[in-house]
Amino acid sequence: VLSLPPLGVYVHLPWCERKCPYCDFNSHEPSGEPPFEAYVERLLEDLDEDLPWACGRTASTVFLGGGTPSLCPPALIGRLLEGLAARLGLAADVEVTLEANPGSSDAGHFAGYRAAGVTRLSIGVQSFDDASLRALGRIHDADTARRAVRAAKRAGFGQINLDLMHGLPGQDAAGAARDLAAAIVEDVPHLSWYQLTIEQNTVFHRRPPVLPAEDDLAEAQAAGEALLDEGGYTQYEVSAFAREGNACRHNLNYWRFGDYLGLGAGAHGKLTLPEQGGVIRTRRTRSPRDYLRSPAAARRVTEDVATADLPLEYLMNALRLREGGTVAAFEAHTGLSASLLSPARELLVAEGLLESDPRRLCTTPTGFRFLDSVLARFA
Numbered sequence: 362v363l364s365l366p367p368l369g370v371y372v373h374l375p376w377c378e379r380k381c382p383y384c385d386f387n388s389h390e391p392s393g394e395p396p397f398e399a400y401v402e403r404l405l406e407d408l409d410e411d412l413p414w415a416c417g418r419t420a421s422t423v424f425l426g427g428g429t430p431s432l433c434p435p436a437l438i439g440r441l442l443e444g445l446a447a448r449l450g451l452a453a454d455v456e457v458t459l460e461a462n463p464g465s466s467d468a469g470h471f472a473g474y475r476a477a478g479v480t481r482l483s484i485g486v487q488s489f490d491d492a493s494l495r496a497l498g499r500i501h502d503a504d505t506a507r508r509a510v511r512a513a514k515r516a517g518f519g520q521i522n523l524d525l526m527h528g529l530p531g532q533d534a535a536g537a538a539r540d541l542a543a544a545i546v547e548d549v550p551h552l553s554w555y556q557l558t559i560e561q562n563t564v565f566h567r568r569p570p571v572l573p574a575e576d577d578l579a580e581a582q583a584a585g586e587a588l589l590d591e592g593g594y595t596q597y598e599v600s601a602f603a604r605e606g607n608a609c610r611h612n613l614n615y616w617r618f619g620d621y622l623g624l625g626a627g628a629h630g631k632l633t634l635p636e637q638g639g640v641i642r643t644r645r646t647r648s649p650r651d652y653l654r655s656p657a658a659a660r661r662v663t664e665d666v667a668t669a670d671l672p673l674e675y676l677m678n679a680l681r682l683r684e685g686g687t688v689a690a691f692e693a694h695t696g697l698s699a700s701l702l703s704p705a706r707e708l709l710v711a712e713g714l715l716e717s718d719p720r721r722l723c724t725t726p727t728g729f730r731f732l733d734s735v736l737a738r739f740a
């Protein structure tokens with residue numbers, strides 16, 4: 362029997378001032394002002410269609426992602442959150458994250474977002490090195506990033522995340538460490554530290570920059586993790602580091618195989634159907650223009666997750682967490698018996714890649730470093 366996990370809401374805002382050459386997110390340069398007012402109306406119509414899947418749950422978390430949500434006027438973010446509260450309901454302690462690009466955030470907006478109910482700001486800093494920011498095609502420099510962090514604090518945000526990348530063009534391990542140290546000095550409670558990847562359908566894929574060698578990347582990874590640890594940040598997921606009590610609850614819900622509605626152009630959702638006993642994924646039209654045109658043009662695609670795929674889907678999420686998953690959560694959220702995993706599990710325990718605790722599904726520190734090989738055993 363499937364039990365209902367907590368429910369989050371992901372809302373996608375698909376526009377950016379300029380498309381970055383490494384980015385394969387569903388983000389577009391608008392011709393003129395993005396039509397946020399019409400878009401917010403469509404988002405709420407979209408939510409109306411999805412409401413039955415909430416099965417009476419209110420939203421524990423909301424994530425306004427992009428694209429660049431910080432382009433959206435605060436009053437419209439307010440209208441969106443009021444609409445979510447009226448239709449679905451927001452938990453009393455709801456976490457509402459909004460993604461901001463330092464180059465597209467005026468400080469006035471931040472106070473407005475906070476007044477509208479946003480509780481957490483995630484700022485796309487990427488690097489504090491001006492040459493790296495230029496190489497990444499960003500519209501901001503290091504000073505602008507620092508000003509955005511200061512503005513977020515001044516607006517009263519206690520929960521602030523900075524997105525950072527390493528493995529940048531021309532960056533050696535020492536450079537990556539300097540960059541991370543500059544982020545730690547900013548003294549925010551959460552840092553996301555990603556290795557730059559070259560994605561299909563990006564400018565960097567067509568014209569690849571010169572990236573650091575594997576050895577340099579491994580050295581930077583180890584040195585960076587040590588710096589973060591000294592700075593008081595605990596790695597709770599592959600790329601997520603937080604001070605005590607500051608983990609992102611929305612992302613934790615993804616990794617614990619929780620449910621989420623996906624609203625907006627190209628947004629994905631994942632939902633448990635307790636009565637039919639299955640899990641579905643939903644996906645919206647990617648093109649903002651089609652999405653805006655009409656509910657019919659924006660038709661949502663839903664597909665069942667095959668029962669055979671559920672174990673790997675669960676593990677691909679749970680094993681990204683340092684704490685891993687539990688047998689109880691696996692059985693409650695997939696409806697399957699964990700004995701299915703036994704042969705692979707026993708081998709991995711014997712190899713020192715999985716912890717031996719029979720109630721948990723958790724990598725050892727070595728298994729955490731070689732996560733892809735661990736997951737391949739369950740494929």
Ligand SMILES: C[S@@+](CC[C@H](N)C(=O)[O-])C[C@H]1O[C@@H](n2cnc3c(N)ncnc32)[C@H](O)[C@@H]1O
Nearest residue numbers: 383384427428460461462485524555556557558
């Ligand atoms: C939607 S963006 C954040 C908000 C805003 N759009 C911005 O960039 O400032 C999500 C984050 O994903 C990370 N990211 C995007 N493309 C990436 C890539 N190719 N490799 C690694 N990280 C990437 C960046 O750190 C980025 O801040």
Ligand code: SF4
Nearest residue numbers: 377380381384388428
């Ligand atoms: S600003 Fe963010 S979402 Fe927009 S193109 Fe750049 S990385 Fe992608």
